[in-house]
Amino acid sequence: MSDDSRLWDDVDAYFTSHLSPDDEILTAALRDSEAAGLPHIAVSAPQGKLLHLLARIQGARNILEIGTLGGYSTIWLARALPDDGTLVSLEYDPRHAEVAVRNLARAGLGERAEVRVGPALESLPRLADDHPDPFDLVFVDADKANNPRYVEWALRLTRPGSLIVLDNVVRGGRVTDPDDTAPDVRGTRAAIELLGTHPRLSATAIQTVGAKGYDGFALARVIA
Numbered sequence: 001m002s003d004d005s006r007l008w009d010d011v012d013a014y015f016t017s018h019l020s021p022d023d024e025i026l027t028a029a030l031r032d033s034e035a036a037g038l039p040h041i042a043v044s045a046p047q048g049k050l051l052h053l054l055a056r057i058q059g060a061r062n063i064l065e066i067g068t069l070g071g072y073s074t075i076w077l078a079r080a081l082p083d084d085g086t087l088v089s090l091e092y093d094p095r096h097a098e099v100a101v102r103n104l105a106r107a108g109l110g111e112r113a114e115v116r117v118g119p120a121l122e123s124l125p126r127l128a129d130d131h132p133d134p135f136d137l138v139f140v141d142a143d144k145a146n147n148p149r150y151v152e153w154a155l156r157l158t159r160p161g162s163l164i165v166l167d168n169v170v171r172g173g174r175v176t177d178p179d180d181t182a183p184d185v186r187g188t189r190a191a192i193e194l195l196g197t198h199p200r201l202s203a204t205a206i207q208t209v210g211a212k213g214y215d216g217f218a219l220a221r222v223i224a
């Protein structure tokens with residue numbers, strides 16, 4: 001681990017200790033995710049708080065998440081909802097979904113947040129049929145190769161004023177490495193190009209460092 005990344009870890013720990021301290025529910029969610037053998041790829045605490053604040057700023061009542069893992073980001077997002085708000089999170093792996101459902105129940109969010117198991121590209125058409133209300137915020141954080149397709153689906157399931165957030169758009173700089181043609185990197189590039197050219201979207205991307213290394217988010221507002 002480089003000196004820089006140790007410093008980024010320390011600063012994330014400092015921000016977390018002041019800005020989202022002592023959250024037993026989130027700590028337990030990560031502990032049980034780890035105990036179940038899930039990979040350590042949930043958003044960091046400051047990133048989770050950012051998602052939470054974005055959902056609050058957005059006044060979100062309906063949230064869609066693509067990629068649940070153990071439900072850590074799901075808890076941050078669902079906590080931003082009003083009592084009658086709803087969150088749907090799509091997860092491919094039933095083992096991940098099972099851990100997430102338990103974590104959401106412990107957080108008291110079992111009623112508000114629903115996890116649907118299966119490949120997101122199969123769940124999304126069904127969601128379009130049985131969830132007619134547009135989503136106010138979509139958080140895309142699953143298999144990056146499908147990111148352009150997830151952006152297209154997000155456009156179908158949102159309204160002017162909705163916010164679309166994509167995780168992991170930098171990946172240590174892989175996004176601009178011409179020699180890197182891995183499917184996840186290609187998917188992210190295609191998604192960024194789509195965000196930049198789509199007439200219904202106004203977008204930016206922001207580079208981040210922290211406990212998750214050097215990475216970033218893309219943010220897109222649906223404008224028409």
Ligand code: SAH
Nearest residue numbers: 042043067069072073091092119120142143
């Ligand atoms: N949002 C989570 C992390 C998600 S990690 C958090 O920050 O806490 C990415 C998740 O996407 C993994 O659980 C993985 O199983 C899931 N995933 C991968 N491919 C998928 C697909 N095609 N459809 C739905 N989920 C998928």
Ligand code: DHB
Nearest residue numbers: 041042043141142167168
């Ligand atoms: C990976 C996936 C993520 O969503 C993330 O935030 C970090 C890493 C991964 O698949 O390696």
Ligand code: MG
Nearest residue numbers: 041141167168
């Ligand atoms: Mg991610």
